[in-house]
Amino acid sequence: MPHLSIEYSANLENRVDISGLCANLRQAAERIEAFPLAGLRVRALRADHFAIADGDQKHGFVDISVRLRAGRTMSVRKAAANALFRAAEEFLKPYMAQHSLALSLEMRDIDPELSPKTGTIRDHLGDPQ
Template sequence: MPHITLDYSPNMEERTDIGGLCSRLRQAAAATGVFPLAGIRVRAFAASHVSIANGDPRHGYIDISIRLRDGRDMDTRKRAAGAVFDAARAFLEPAMQQHSIALSLEMRGIDPELSLKCGTIRDHMQKADP
């Protein structure tokens, strides 16, 4: 884990490469060494309707949510959150220079007793590794 979700205003698709941003955040999360590679998930969803600040439709936003299982100390979580945020900020810098954009990130814990899962990604990654 983590699960990284981007919620963004639809006008951001004209301003930046959302798919590229997802890839960059996946790379940044992996580079922290905090998250197991097979557990990293990044997805993005454009909001159907938005109203931002004074209502000017030129405003845009990207809100990043990181859901993470418990078990890492605060300093480790801060470092990982900072690394992902810094990667997003660097990626979006050209768009932020030209447009009104709000960027935010929040990391939240997942209660392991209420988080059920199964999967075969790790099995298939091992088969693909030389």
């Protein structure tokens, strides 16, 4: 873990490089010492149906959800959330300077006893962690 899910309004599809945002957030997460490389997942899901503020379709949103296995201190989680938010904000800054956009991020813990996992990614990394 962590898993980052980016939900974004469909009106951003041709205006924001969503793949670039995913790569940017993965790189930011990779720099966070408390995040194991093999556990990083970043995915983006487009919301085709949405209504924001006054209903004008010019408004858009990017909502980032970070799911993280429990066990990290509040200070570690807060620093990680801030680093990821800053990375997203910096990436989206040029768009936000000219367009209406709401950006949010929420980090939450996952109970490891209720979240079984398996995989072979570590077996295929050049420098397993």
